[in-house]
Every structure is written in C-alpha cells, then in structure tokens.
Amino acid sequence: MKEIFTAVARELKKDASTDEVTALIRKHFTRRQFLVGSSALGLGVATFSILGCGASGAGGASETPRQVFVANALGMVVAEPTLCVGCRRCEAACVAYNQGFVQPSISNVKVNRNLLFGVLGVTKGFQRGDGDYGNFRVVQDTCRQCPHPVPCQLACPHGAIEVIAPVNARVVNIDKCVGCGICVAACPWAMTSLNGPVNAKGTKSNKCTLCNGNPECVQACPAGALKYMAWSDKTKDIPARQVVPASIQLAVADSCAKCH
C-alpha cells in the first residue's frame, strides 16, 4: 500500500510508538534478570525493586523482584473537556494504531462512558448534567500516571505493572499479566481495562503507555482537546470514579509496610 501515501502524508507521519514500547518492555524484562534486588535507576527502568513482594506463586513471579517505589512519570495526557467534540477518534486510535484492532472498551483514553450522561452517569439526572443529553460537556478520562504509591502497580499480585523509560509510563507487562482484573478494581479512576473475561486465557490488562512519549490519542484528536504535557500530580485533585475495594487497599497497604 506504499502508493497510497502522498508526500503530504509522509511529512505528517510521526512514528507510531507501541512497537518501540513493547520492545522496551521486553528488553528491560530480559535485562532485569541481571538486576535482582537492585535499583534499576539509570538503566531505563526507574524503579526500586524488592524480592517477592506480594507476588503470587500462580504467577510464577515469586522469584523475580517487583517494583514498589517508582519514579514519577515525565509526561501525561491532559484532557480539556471544553474542546472535546465527542468523536472518539482518540479511543479508536489508542487501540487500533497500537494493537491493530478497534475496541473502545479497552481504550486507554475513555470518552464513551462519559459521552451521553457525563462522569456522574445517567442515574444522576441528565437534562442539566454533563454529556450529550445534558450540557454537552464531555470529559475524556486519561491515566493520571500516578506517583508512588501507584494503585494499579501495587495492587497487581503478579508485579505485572512496571515503569519504563523514557517517559516512565506505568505499563502492563503482558508476559506477566494473567488478566485477573485486580488492577481494574484498584484504579480509583477505572483507567485500566481487560480485553476479555477475568482470568480467561489471553485476557490481558490494558493501560496507558503514553506511546513512548508521542501519544496516538493526542495526535488523533481533531479538536486539540488532548495534550501531552509534563507530568504533574493530578491524583489529589480529580475525584475518584470508583471505590477501591477494601481488600485491595489492604493488599496495597501490605506492600507499603515493607518500607514504611
């Protein structure tokens, strides 16, 4: 299909990044075998790792270190709801340009769930609320790339959520993820999602990788309503979307006790 691209398109083209992200993940996971028990700072994996923390035997990861303290992300995707026109090209781009298929339910930018009735949802009244059945304000949910303690990362019993350079995104290691869905429940903003039934063969968690610093959602937005910006801590400002079950909070606290 080379002939389909005009010179204009070639100029526009910015390298889609997930292959690089995947390559980075695999590279570091391989490399990590030589880094047992030591900090990986400066080697591309900005973490403090400890042995055996919270890892389950079923995941086969009990002998590998897992990250507990992680460096802050360097970038984040920030949404501007006033500009969002609700086309959801960001959702399509996030999944299709990274994974080769379309599935908005696992997109790492989430618009559809707020599209019609806003963040509060349909049961809170609609005529004056957010969303297309209300005042047309559509909030695009994006990953906060939480600072330590990172809820999804610490809740994962398999240590499958790790931090990778260059932008220190919190990324699912699909080799370790078993699709248990605990991270989905652990994120206060419900930003992780499973691509299939819980614990089913092939089910993996999906969360924002920041596309190696060049997010597809940002490139795809036709209204400039998504921006890639330097990271700042939004976790204290944005109300949680869901209540994290106490059982998961306890598990996270357990890992906190390793250091605190």
Add this chain to the structure above:
Amino acid sequence: MAQYGGWTGKILRVDLSTGAITSEDTSKYKDYLGGTGLGYKVLWDEVPPGTKAWDPANRIIFGVGPLTGSGAPCSGRVSVTTLWPAHKDELPGSGHMGGHWGPELKYAGWDSIIVQGKAATPVWIKIVDDKVTIEDAARLWGNGIYRATEEICTNMGSSAHVASIGQAGENLCRLSCVICDRSHSAGGAGSVMGSKNLKAIGVLGTGSLKIAADKKVWADYNKHYLSMMGANNQMVVPRTKQPWAEYNNSGSRWTADKGIFWGAATPPVETGYCTDVEHPLPVDCPSPLNKMGLRTHKGYGDFGVPGAMHTVKMNGCHACPIRCHIATDIPALEEYGVSRYNQNTCIGNSIATGLMSTNAANPDSSITNAYMSNALCDDFGFWSDYSLYSADYKWAYTHVMTALEVAALGLPAGYAGKTPFQNRLPAAELTILSGNATATKPYTAGTPFAKADAGDPSALQVLVPLISSNGLYPVLNGLKTPVFAQAVAMGPAWLAKQWPEIGYFNDHGKSASSAKMNHAKHHGVESFGQIGVLNGMLWNRDSQNHTHQNIVGCGLPTALINTIMKELFTTGKSIFNDPTGSDITFVSAETGYHSVTPGMAAMTAAAAVYLELYNSLTVCNYTLPVWVSPLKSLTYRGDASLDAQTYSLVTGDTIDQKGLETVGLRILTLFRALTARYMDYVIKKTDASKKVNMRTDHDQVNDWHFEKVGDAVTGPLTGPGTGPGTDNVSTGNTDAYPATDVAFTGTTQLMTRADIDLGRDLLYAQFGWDKATGMPTAATLTKLGLDYVKAAIPTLIP
C-alpha cells in the same frame, strides 16, 4: 467471514411475533456490503409485493457495514431500510442516522439487525454483546425519546447507546423517525418500529473489531485521508479570505476564522485559523489535523452571530473529524420549560420552524425557534421529510385558492377564496387552532396559530405534540384536532392523495421544493442542474444525495471543478465514463442553461452509486466523497480511490476503485429491481394487463423544473396554467409560480423535457439499464451477479 476485517460475521434476527432471537452468517450478504445493500437484499428475499409498511411481515433492517465502527473517517452511520411509510405506495426506502449506535452494534458483535413480526405488547430489545433479550417496554411507551433513552441507559449503564422512537412513531405518524444519541435520526422509519410495538434498541458492545491492515499502515492512512478532507459538505476552502489560503468562498461551511467563537463554551473557544495541513501554525497541536473539529462552525454558518453566541461546541458522529451538529445553550428556552441545551444540524434544526414565523424584534428568534423545534421533535421523534411537509403546511395555511385553481382541480367552487386549511378542517378544529370557526384573521391571542404568527416558540409546544398524536390517540393539551393532526402527520405523499391541491402545489410550485412525486428535493436541480435532477428521480423519497452537492459547494472555481470532474469521469478512471470528454459541471448562475452531456450522466451515475456505497459501507455522504481536497500541492485534486483503499485496508478484501463502484452499481441495481417489483404489483392491482415502466412511472420530474408546464407524454394536464406547450413562466399563476420563483432569466435552471429525456437515455446507458423501460438489462444483471433478479421478475427485464 472470519478471514475478513471489518465484519463481525454475524447478523442478528429478532422475530417479535415469536420472540425468536437468532444469529445468521453475514457471508450471504457480503456482495452487498451491509447497510442499505443488506437491507435491499433482505427485502428482496423475504418481503413479497403486497406487504404493507406496518404489516408484521415487513422487515426493518438496522444496517451497518464493514467500515462502521472501524474508526475510518465518518464511519459512524446506520442505514435503516424498510418498506417506507411516507411513500404513497410504501415502496422500499431507507433513513440514515449517525451518532455512536452503529459502531456500538459492531463492538457488540453484530453486522446488522433484522427485525420482523410484531410484539403483542410494547417491547425494547436489549443487546449486551452476544446476549440479546426482548424486554418489556410498558413503562416506556408513551414517553419521549429522551426519557426512554434515560431509562434504558439506567438499565444498561451510561455507556450504552439507544435507538428509540418517540410518540410520533408509536402513534404511526408516517413522518416519524428513529433517533439515537439525542439528535441522530433515521428519518421516516419510526412508525415501522411503532407498528411492531418496538420502542427502542439498546446496545452495549465491549468486543473488538479487526482491522486487516498493518496497524502502522492503518494509522498513516488515516492521517493521509484526513489531510485531504475539508469541512462539512467537503467544502475545501475557507469562507473568509485568510492569509494562508489561495481561495475562499462565501458559501463555504469552512467557517472557522479569527474572531469566530463557540460563544457558549466555558470559556468561549475561538475557532481561529483552522488551516489545511500544508499551512501549519504554531498554535496547532501537534498538526493542523488537530483543529479539523473546529473548522465547521455551523452555529455561526447557519444562524450568524446569534448562532455563534449560543454554540457550546460542534458535535457529531463516531470517528468523524467534521463536526456538523450544533450543540447549543439557549437559556431563554428554560422559560418555556424545555431544556436550554439542544443540538442538531441542517434540516434537523428546522423540522417545525416552517410552521411558524420569526419575531423580527428578537435577534435570537430564529435560533430560539429552531432549538425549541429540536427540543420537541427530537423527543417526540417527528420527522421533517426534508422540510417538504412544512412547505406544504405553510401553503395550506396561507395560500388563498383561486377560482381557476379550484375549477381545474375539480374542487367545490366554494373552496375559492379560502386556504386549504380553511376548506378542509372542521370548524371545531379551526376554532381550537385560531379562535374562530373559519380561521379568519385576526386569530385569538393564545391560540396556536396566533402564537405561531407572532413568533412565539411556545406555539410549537402545542403543535408538535398535537401532530405527533396523529389524531388517532388521546390528544395532548386537551385539544381535539384529529383531521389537522393526521393531515400533517401522514406527510406530503399521503396528504396529496386526499387533498389534490397539495400534490398540485408540490408538482408546480418551486417553493415547495419537491423533486418528484411528492418527494422532497435534496439535492436536485440547484446542484449542477441535470445532475441533480436525474439523481432525484432514482429513489422513493428525497434522494438525500450529497455526492454531487459536495462538489457544487466545495468552494473551488467553477472551471477548476469542471476540470477535476472531467479527469474523474472522462479519462476512464471510473466505470462511469464519457470517452468523448464532454464538459460536466456548470453553474447556471454563471453560464445559464446548458444542455445535458454524456459527462454529466457519468457523474450523475457515480453520484448515485457512491450514495448507495456509503449507505452500505457505512460512511457519511454528508461530507464524503473526497473528490476534491484543500491541498494546493495536489492542485486541489482529491482521490476517488480512497473508498476502495479504506475498504481494502479494513477488510483485507482487496478491491480497486472500479471494483468497488461495481459493487455499488449492484446495490443500486438491486434497489431498482426491488422498486420495480413492488411498483409493478401496485400497477397490476389497478390493471392486471399493465406492467411497470420505470422510466415513465417512476423516474419523474416535477413540472416546475420545465419551461413548458406539461406535455402529452409526461406532463400532468390538469391544473391552472397547465397543458401541452404552456410556457411555465408566463402562466400567470402567481401562486404556483410566484415572481421570486420564476426569476430565471440569466440564471435559468429551467429544463426542457427533451433534454431530461436525453439525460435519462445517457444515465441508463451508464448504468447498463434499458432506455425504454429504465430497467436493468439481462446482461447487466448477469454482469452484476444478479441473475436471480431476472429469474424472479422475468417479464420486467428487457
């Protein structure tokens, strides 16, 4: 179908009579893509002639296609195909809606839904991925679409998308629609759902859709495609003169500019320069493609400064970067007890405004009326018939019949000197509507007619519910005007059967804006003359064709448009071609009347076929095709092969432009045969010895287009100022031909019948249809893989 991307492989069938819910393989419909193509095939296979629109045996097909939900530009559409209630003989037709419902259906795993039968009591269909159930809708029936959607989303979750009818569809108004996502309506199909006791279909899809192409290729292709798109209607130059643009055009919908705001956004958003990709500005993030969604400001474009002030943002459909729905905040509407927030686009913004006047003292009157109309019509699910109904309403409301008209139409002599409403509506109804038994002005203050004339938006709060009750059901607001309500709700084609003066007006009055046979003109003669007229003949409602309209309005110089169209349709790139290289596009305002050419016929054929392709794939014809582009580096050429490329990349079923056009011709030709089969049944009911001739029985053009009113072959011979050889301009019938409508001198769009007849010849030749009958020839059917059509209707195939 597993080898293909795009399709899910399964069609859902719901039989509301038996409650059976079944899944079928999509592969039997692959040759028809999806959407209308699939709908026509289902009607052909399953719905025999003689079936009526509201019979349980009628099917209503919610058709999506291989591109729906793929994320390709403008791929959020749904085609709802059925026997068409608003057609006088209920011939097949389709309505089309955008929004997010169609893509959601794909993510739920379904390539379309076929609904048949009739539920014993009101129901709605709940689809959560592969779990499909028929649910009780007793609580929903009688409610508007907003309330029904809210209740269903309360059940299914806020992420679900709902296609619902309102009271208009329930009450079997022929003018009723299905609406999803607040403002996206499939016109005309609502009452078929109502007849089946089907209130709504809610969909929640969590699954995935395969894209066959490599993900990087797909990503790059999308950017390439978007770089060639303009604004709504594929207008490729800005409205105002801007320093980066070579051209500008005052009619363009590329309305963004410095100083033009989404004025009701919080805070207001300046659209600013929204350039093409060749002129990036520092404010673009990261490229001009990230401002495409601000290019089309229809709030400003359609309503001027008041519109800009009330625009919250521009909204629209799934995966479309061109936002055409004006989302507004009009606080004044709260004074009337309706939501201040409403949205729609184009004719959707004027469904009921034709029933009333504007208040000249209020600069916001026009937009307030429009959005009062939206608040009501999108809730009641009342359909505009592309405004033909309101033109007829206005004429019946205001036109004083002359003695000549009354005599010629065979009406009682006493009808002269009064309006059709005054003549036809019972005194009791006129009293309710106007305050006196003869609807004589002045109307009594507070009556619907008085409010309407004063530009009081609350007039619509009486009229819309009243009409949507269709006169058949307990009338709202305590008003009892069943004759009035039915007359409006049945739509122009059915009303013309009862009130011949309505048909007379539609046929003869340019201001009715009817293309043929009491169908609206959309788009017709105003859109490249014969190209628009010939397109308007082919369907069983308004053609809804923007393929040619988008070229008319693209904003480029006329001569350049003609050059580009000649490259497309005289050099062998398309299956529709004129090897003699004739000129194609003329603008009558510039050159006056110009006779039909073979090149015009080729472009007409392509316009028609691409419409069916888009309604089958499904993508939006309101903005596509990309036959021109904003790019100076391409000398403003677009790429007619983009649709084939998109299809190939998504499905993996590699096809070239001509191949895809052939698929489109197959779909259009099947529709042709389908229409002929039903129409033949209607004709034979009157005279069993006759058979349909599509050229003369179907492909008609209303009289007002022509310089001569009637002729012995095709022209109606009744009515004032009619008859062979009568000059259309000089009939002296200043009502059917008011002076404003016949100012053709120098800008004439008046056709001659001989010219349109030649146009038919040329067009049929492009399609491979027989000149004498307008039917596909046996050879054409074979070429298109439609031999079964010939086997089913052998006497109709020449």
